[in-house]
Amino acid sequence: MNTRKIITVGITVGVLWMMFGCSVAGRLQRQQMTASLSQLTRAERQERQQDYRPQVVKLQRDSNTFFLAPVDTLADGERVMALQIEQVTVVAKMRSIPERNGRVVLDFIVTLPKELLGKSRSVVITPILHKPDESVPLEDLVIRGGRFSLLQERDYWQYETYIERFRPDTVGREAAFNRFVKFPYPEDVRLDSLVESRSTVTYYYSQEVKTDETSKKMLVTLQGQVLAVDDSAYRLPPSDTLSYIVSSMLSFVDTVPRYRIRIVDKYLTVEDRNYIQFFVGDTRVVDTLGDNWRQLDKITGLMRQIVEQQEFWVDTITLTAASSPEGAYAFNDRLSQGRAAALKRYLVRRYGKSIDTMLIVRWVAENWPELTQRIRTDKSIENREAILALIASEKNPDRREQAIRLRFPKEYAYIRSVIYPQLRAVNFRYNLRRKGMVKDTIHTTELDTTYARGVELLQKRKYAKALYILNDYNDRNTVVAHLSLDHNERAMELLAAMPEDAATEYLRAIACSRLGRKEEGRRHFLEACRLDERMEYRGNLDPEIAELLK
Incomplete structure (x- = not known):
C-alpha cells in the first residue's frame, strides 16, 4: 500500500455548508484543470538543504497522532497553515542525480492552481516512475480543501461518538466506520513544506527509490484526481514528463576480460x-x-x-x-x-x-x-x-x-x-x-569466468553480489562496487594502492566528496581532468563533483 502525504489548505472555522447547482468537480472537467510538474535548480536545492527547518510538529497522545503547524488568520477570518519555502521558478526538465547504495532520491515540484483545489475538494496526486518494463506508483500526495477537511473531521467525530456510546464489537466497529466515515484519512500521513500564492499551491516532493539494471534513466509523470464532498470526481489530464539521468559509477567499470x-x-x-x-x-x-x-x-x-x-x-x-x-x-x-x-x-x-x-x-x-x-x-x-x-x-x-x-x-x-x-x-x-597428452603437466591460459560473472552483476547494479565475487581481486571494479555501496573509506584504501590515471583520480574525487574532504577531492578531480579532458565534461554532469567546485 502506498503511503500518502497530506496537506490541508484554507481550513475554515465555522459551520460546514454546501451549495451545489451541479457537481463540485463538473466545472473542473469543463476547464480541464491540471497540475504541473517541474524540477528545482541546483542553487535552490542547495539552499533547501542548508536552510531547511522542521516546520511541522508531530505529537503522540495515547493512540492518536497529531500534526501541529503554524497558522495565520486572514482578514476574512479564514485560517491557513503558514508553511513557507522559497519561491520556485524552474525551466529544466532533465537532471542528473547521484546513486548511493543502490538508491537515488527523486525530488521535484508539484504546482496546482488554487481553483483546482477549492474549499470543498480533495486532490490526490500520484507520481508515476516509468521503467522500460513497468510503471511504479510512488507515494501519494493528498491536498485537502478546508470544507473537505471539516467534513472528514465531522465524520470521524460522529464515528468516535458512536463507538464510545454503544461499544460495538469488531464487526460492529467496521460497519459503523463504513456508515459514518465517507472519506477516510489516508494511512501513514506525513506533512511537508508547501508554498501558497494568490493563485497556486506549490509542493516540494522527495522520495528515495531503489535502482536496478534498467535505472540508467528514470521518467516521472503525475496521475491524479479531484474528489468532492458531493461524491463527484475529476481525473487530471496527463502532466509533463521529468527525466532523471542516474549518475552512477558504472561508467568506470573495466570490461576488459581477465584471464588466469x-x-x-x-x-x-x-x-x-x-x-x-x-x-x-x-x-x-x-x-x-x-x-x-x-x-x-x-x-x-x-x-x-x-x-x-x-x-x-x-x-x-x-x-x-x-x-x-x-x-x-x-x-x-x-x-x-x-x-x-x-x-x-x-x-x-x-x-x-x-x-x-x-x-x-x-x-x-x-x-x-x-x-x-x-x-x-x-x-x-x-x-x-x-x-x-x-x-x-x-x-x-x-x-x-x-x-x-x-x-x-x-x-x-x-x-x-x-x-x-x-x-x-x-x-x-x-x-x-x-588422451593424447605426452607431458605430465602443461599450463594454459583461460578466461576467468568467475570474474566475468562479477562484472556482469556489477553492470546489472547487483552491487552486493558483485562485491562478493570481486572482493578478492582488489582492482578498479572492486572500487566501483564499494563506491556503489557507499563504502567510501574502503574504496580510498584500495585506490591508494593503484596506479594514478584519470579514472582512479576521478574515483578518488568522488570518495572525497562523500567523506567531506572537499579540498583533497578538488585536487584529485583537477588531476583527472589534466590526464583526460573528457573527465571535465563528466564532472559537469555529476552532482557529487559539483559539491567539490562550489
Whole structure:
C-alpha cells in the first residue's frame, strides 16, 4: 500500500455548508484543470538543504497522532497553515542525480492552481516512475480543501461518538466506520513544506527509490484526481514528463576480460563414496535391502559416465569395502573381502564384462583411522580425549574396541549407533589418463569466468553480489562496487594502492566528496581532468563533483 502525504489548505472555522447547482468537480472537467510538474535548480536545492527547518510538529497522545503547524488568520477570518519555502521558478526538465547504495532520491515540484483545489475538494496526486518494463506508483500526495477537511473531521467525530456510546464489537466497529466515515484519512500521513500564492499551491516532493539494471534513466509523470464532498470526481489530464539521468559509477567499470593460468594434469583421480547395506555377517548384495537400489544406481551411473567419456582413458577402478570394528578383527577382515568381491561381481553383471579387468578389489577390515578422526571432530562425545588416548595406546584392535565398550559405555553406545554406520562404506577410486597428452603437466591460459560473472552483476547494479565475487581481486571494479555501496573509506584504501590515471583520480574525487574532504577531492578531480579532458565534461554532469567546485 502506498503511503500518502497530506496537506490541508484554507481550513475554515465555522459551520460546514454546501451549495451545489451541479457537481463540485463538473466545472473542473469543463476547464480541464491540471497540475504541473517541474524540477528545482541546483542553487535552490542547495539552499533547501542548508536552510531547511522542521516546520511541522508531530505529537503522540495515547493512540492518536497529531500534526501541529503554524497558522495565520486572514482578514476574512479564514485560517491557513503558514508553511513557507522559497519561491520556485524552474525551466529544466532533465537532471542528473547521484546513486548511493543502490538508491537515488527523486525530488521535484508539484504546482496546482488554487481553483483546482477549492474549499470543498480533495486532490490526490500520484507520481508515476516509468521503467522500460513497468510503471511504479510512488507515494501519494493528498491536498485537502478546508470544507473537505471539516467534513472528514465531522465524520470521524460522529464515528468516535458512536463507538464510545454503544461499544460495538469488531464487526460492529467496521460497519459503523463504513456508515459514518465517507472519506477516510489516508494511512501513514506525513506533512511537508508547501508554498501558497494568490493563485497556486506549490509542493516540494522527495522520495528515495531503489535502482536496478534498467535505472540508467528514470521518467516521472503525475496521475491524479479531484474528489468532492458531493461524491463527484475529476481525473487530471496527463502532466509533463521529468527525466532523471542516474549518475552512477558504472561508467568506470573495466570490461576488459581477465584471464588466469590453468594447470592441466595428464593424470586425474575421481573418488566416490557409497553406503551399501548387507545382512549381518552376510556378503550377498541385495538390491532391495534398505536404500541399496538408489546407491547401486548411483554407482553404475557414475561408472558409465566416466568410462564412456572421450577425454580420458580409464586405467583402473579401485573398489574398497570396509567394516565397522564390532566383532572379531579376523571375521571383519573376511567379511569386508567377501563383500568387496560380491559387489564387483554384481557390477560386472549389471554394467558389462568390459569393466572386469579395470576393477581392482581392496578391503579394510576395520577403518580405525577414519573412526579416530570422526571421534576427534565430534564435540558431543564426552571423554573424547580419553577415548582417543586409549585408541592410540592399545595396539590390538579387538582389545581396543572391548576397552572402549567397557570403560565408556555411554560414549560407546553413541559411537556404535551414529559413527559405526558411516564406516561401512564402499569407496571407488577412478584413475584416469588424459588422451593424447605426452607431458605430465602443461599450463594454459583461460578466461576467468568467475570474474566475468562479477562484472556482469556489477553492470546489472547487483552491487552486493558483485562485491562478493570481486572482493578478492582488489582492482578498479572492486572500487566501483564499494563506491556503489557507499563504502567510501574502503574504496580510498584500495585506490591508494593503484596506479594514478584519470579514472582512479576521478574515483578518488568522488570518495572525497562523500567523506567531506572537499579540498583533497578538488585536487584529485583537477588531476583527472589534466590526464583526460573528457573527465571535465563528466564532472559537469555529476552532482557529487559539483559539491567539490562550489
